[in-house]
Amino acid sequence: MALYPTETGLYGSFGGRFVPETLMPAILELEQAFKEAKEDPAFQEEMAYYLKQYIGRETPLYHAERLSATLGGPKIYLKREDLNHTGAHKINNTIGQALLTQRMGKKKVVAETGAGQHGVATATVSALLGLECIIFMGKEDVRRQALNVYRMELLGAQVVSVDQGNGTLKDAVNEAMRYWTANVEDTHYIFGTAAGPHPFPQIVRDFQRVIGDETRKQIIETEGKLPEAIVACVGGGSNAIGMFYPFVEDQEVKMYGVEAGGKGLPTGEHAASLTEGKAGILHGSLSYLLQNGDGQVQEAHSISAGLDYPGVGPEHSYLKDAGRVTYDAVTDEEALEAVRLLSRTEGIIPALESAHAVAYCKKLAPMMGTEDVLVVCLSGRGDKDMNTIREAHETGGDFND
């Protein structure tokens, strides 16, 4: 397999940097700064320090015995990104980009957020490093995630509610990009997922690959081999690419990316860009995209705000077309069921996003042998989703005992 991206940010035919000229110099500056940082031992050391002492890495690769026994089949291991400071993998990326911001001599950052996980992770590292932080969040998400808005404000960030469009993640990205365009001289955009214009997909992947690198080392230590299969949920694709990337060359390791199937693919109300979309350009890159025949981007739907995005990172589009990763979707209902399953079998309440990956294990497990190893990226914890999960379980009936 070819390793991407190319110099110009292509992953096969996907990727690129489709941004206004005003942003282009900043994009090139970022690319240069990132290249230099990668080669600078002082930067690596600083990263390693924060990953360990501040975020709490490495995260455990936990053998979920009761879950494995319940599902039958393979030994299931959970990569516990939920144990990171702030409760998800998002901070692996925000700490890296915040340090890059400092390197570029910028003192302000802007970011988008859906559920608020990336916003909280950005506000957190901004507080840590003394950066001025502004977060754009869709009006609808501000309403749904009031507590996270307060959390970001408590951390010293300014949260701007976005009225445009349907007031969800896609609109928050639009506004954050507009803000960045107007303030590009002194502001860095901390993009939250492995999408957007080059070099963001690469930067985010490289900051998130610690997930897969640790997993690889840990599974060899405990099992003496690579896993037969790996599963991760895919919103924009950052936790998944971080987990997958170090295994891409190991053809014997099967990989599964799980998208949000929302109310079911046939209803059209989902966020399954790879499963159901067509190639198109949104937020700076060419990738699979939910859009109508006229090239208008469609709204995504998912119970999980972090997966509620009509686009996806270009490297996933490439891995899909190359046949290296299988992408599939699970519904809101299946994800909710998986929340309950993992809570009851392991005492771990997963984020709704991560629950999509857990739900997919139910489909995979019966097809795997008892000596096989299945690794699941548990990208985040469920605390932020308590209200959503409670409401759904109370109205859903069948989730009660």
Place this chain on the structure above:
Amino acid sequence: MTKAKLDTAFQTVADAGEKAFVPYIMAGDGGLSGLNERIRFLADCGATAIELGLPFSDPVADGPTIQAAGIRALEAGTTVQTVLDEVAKEKASRTVPLVIMTYLNPVFAYGVEAFASACAEAGISGLILPDLPLEEEGMVTEALKKQDIALIRLVALTSTPARIQALAERAEGFLYAVTVAGTTGERASFVDQLGTHLKALTEVSKAPVLAGFGVSTPEHVRELSQYCDGVVVGSKIVDALHQGNRQQVKDLIASRK
């Protein structure tokens, strides 16, 4: 004839010792059936060329006024095809050149080659894609060249000297000098160095240099036109037409002389 029509229009203005004025309208805002009438109205007011916006769901280079116009147009069912069909109806009689401004995805979804040839059929002279920087323009250049349609490039306040040079050398139709760091929309004032920046652009550009983004009053038009070949006015025109204030449009365009 497509691209040449644009060049001739600018030449005519320059020969008369005047400055160009290119108004922007959002196609489908106010109803597609009124589009040709709006084009005629703007031409009668003295527009040098007309920029026709094709709505896109996620217009990251646009401010609130044009975003709202795009939403109105999309809600009215406007598509690439319906707009091109509509303007094609008056192709034969229309003298004012038309330039399309949209984002890359609607063009990509239509098919770049098919889009270019449909534009040529409809009598479109140029194309502006604000999310297509120099690095990515290879995606459309061949197809546009084949149909003799100008790719109108944007140069920004943040563009480095090397980028300015590269953009200026490739300039065709006109070079769109973005006058603010930010999105489209009305502004009270501009940065101090803008005049020098625009003047420098006219010295290197192979095509006329037009200043746009934020230009919204007759004073702006007169001020900025001193330094370059003319202006593009978007949000103010879109807003005035939406409010039904045609006199304001007339006055604004008249201020070019």
